[in-house]
């Protein structure tokens with residue numbers, strides 16, 4: 526991104542553009558050109574020369590808006606889903622089942638049954654119990670999903686995900702021959718490193734060599750890389766694998782393609798050094814504060830758009846500001862320290878980026894029923910002139926509604 530980083534969202538000027546929602550409402554806007562660029566960068570990052578195949582998958586949980594999923598379907602090889610509803614949504618969108626994998630530590634019977642009945646390309650097992658549950662739905666005479674085993678990686682944050690190595694050995698020793706197609710591992714959340722990647726690949730290959738009979742002829746590797754949303758194009762990784770590798774990208778594909786903006790509700794100044802701004806938005810639209818424990822403020826952009834048209838002495842002066850959301854929750858603190866115009870007032874707007882991933886559907890959306898966020902999509906690759914974006918708000922599509930209307934039916 527050039528300029529102040531908001532050109533691709535039509536929000537780089539000093540004042541709010543005319544297409545902003547009326548009456549004022551918080552919103553997300555996504556840019557297709559950034560999405561496509563991120564996909565190209567991610568493909569370049571994984572050295573195709575070393576792999577017979579590198580497949581780019583999109584992890585739907587990062588942002589399941591079907592308009593975005595439809596757009597993304599044009600340039601990725603497949604999708605990873607984590608629930609019955611995500612899978613049902615892709616089925617209704619007629620995404621071919623061979624382009625879908627099923628992952629996650631909380632698979633219900635209904636999810637496993639649907640994954641087997643389609644069947645999807647692969648199911649990534651997260652526990653031995655899940656394997657027992659899955660067996661009920663595998664139909665011996667029909668096409669079946671590939672089955673991979675998710676490795677549990679070291680570290681306290683990783684214990685929820687995957688199967689401990691000793692349990693994996695037990696499964697590989699006891700399952701009928703050729704039951705499994707390979708392994709899966711989630712390398713992130715912001716803990717991604719080349720070292721983590723190469724030690725994980727080494728573990729996968731050594732388990733395969735220890736139990737060759739447990740695996741199908743075509744051994745495959747699936748990785749949730751957990752790469753932080755980029756602000757610059759990544760370096761190519763040095764890695765070797767002679768098996769097909771599927772990378773399921775979430776935040777690294779869609780994070781920087783989205784921006785979030787919300788109107789200012791109040792400005793509370795305590796003294797010249799301390800000021801709090803409360804916006805009509807917050808954790809009801811975002812899965813987490815903008816500043817992460819691991820990455821700090823790295824890459825977080827904020828831009829103020831002011832309603833006031835005439836210039837004032839305070840107009841260009843900046844002032845340290847804490848930004849809070851509008852929920853009555855102590856942790857609804859979006860940013861601890863931003864330099865924002867001193868003359869900021871109720872009715873102005875703050876825009877934040879990157880905010881394309883883990884937004885609306887990762888948020889505490891029902892708490893105190895504050896203003897819902899709208900969603901917009903801009904599909905021109907040029908930033909000038911910025912034509913009005915297309916609205917893709919939840920009310921106009923079925924995926925979020927699906928999770929409510931079908932509730933119960935899939936809670937087997």
Ligand SMILES: Cc1ncc(COP(=O)(O)O)c(C=O)c1O
Pocket residue numbers: 584587605628629711713714748749750751752773774775776777
């Ligand atoms: C199985 C799996 N694949 C892919 C992802 C996507 O991760 P990220 O958004 O960090 O790229 C996740 C995230 O939790 C995951 O659990």
